Amino acid sequence: MLTEYEEAHLCPKCDEPGALVNKRRSRSPNAMPGTMVELLECKNDRCPDYTPPTRVGVGTIIPGDRFRWSIQVNADGTIPPKGSGATGPKAFESVPGSSRVAQQARDRLAYLAAADEHGGESREATEIARDIGW
Ligand SMILES: [Zn+2]
Numbered sequence: 001m002l003t004e005y006e007e008a009h010l011c012p013k014c015d016e017p018g019a020l021v022n023k024r025r026s027r028s029p030n031a032m033p034g035t036m037v038e039l040l041e042c043k044n045d046r047c048p049d050y051t052p053p054t055r056v057g058v059g060t061i062i063p064g065d066r067f068r069w070s071i072q073v074n075a076d077g078t079i080p081p082k083g084s085g086a087t088g089p090k091a092f093e094s095v096p097g098s099s100r101v102a103q104q105a106r107d108r109l110a111y112l113a114a115a116d117e118h119g120g121e122s123r124e125a126t127e128i129a130r131d132i133g134w
Pocket of ligand 1: 048
């Protein structure tokens with residue numbers, strides 16, 4: 001039987017324990033004093049949300065992308081239940097737009113690698129640019 005603290009550290013996607021990336025004070029105006037927010041990262045390579053590193057072109061490697069989530073921890077070590085309203089409507093803060101931004105960064109890198117390898121006017125670079133919507 002896991003404590004709610006341990007349970008909150010399990011990856012929401014694959015139920016493997018996540019690794020702590022950083023810990024900071026909650027900036028939420030509704031949070032109790034001493035409330036911390038922990039950012040966690042899933043280290044499981046079999047996680048459905050894990051994107052392995054990709055090699056693009058000759059020497060460009062696009063770093064992998066691991067699923068991240070954050071949890072709020074009260075000063076006494078308890079985790080506010082979702083939707084409890086005790087510390088605001090969102091006890092679980094999401095990392096805004098992280099996967100979308102990462103995808104854009106990957107697309108851009110892929111374009112740069114293709115342009116670098118084949119020239120900016122090459123078919124590869126042009127196709128990627130079209131996919132991104134440039
Ligand atoms: Zn996971």
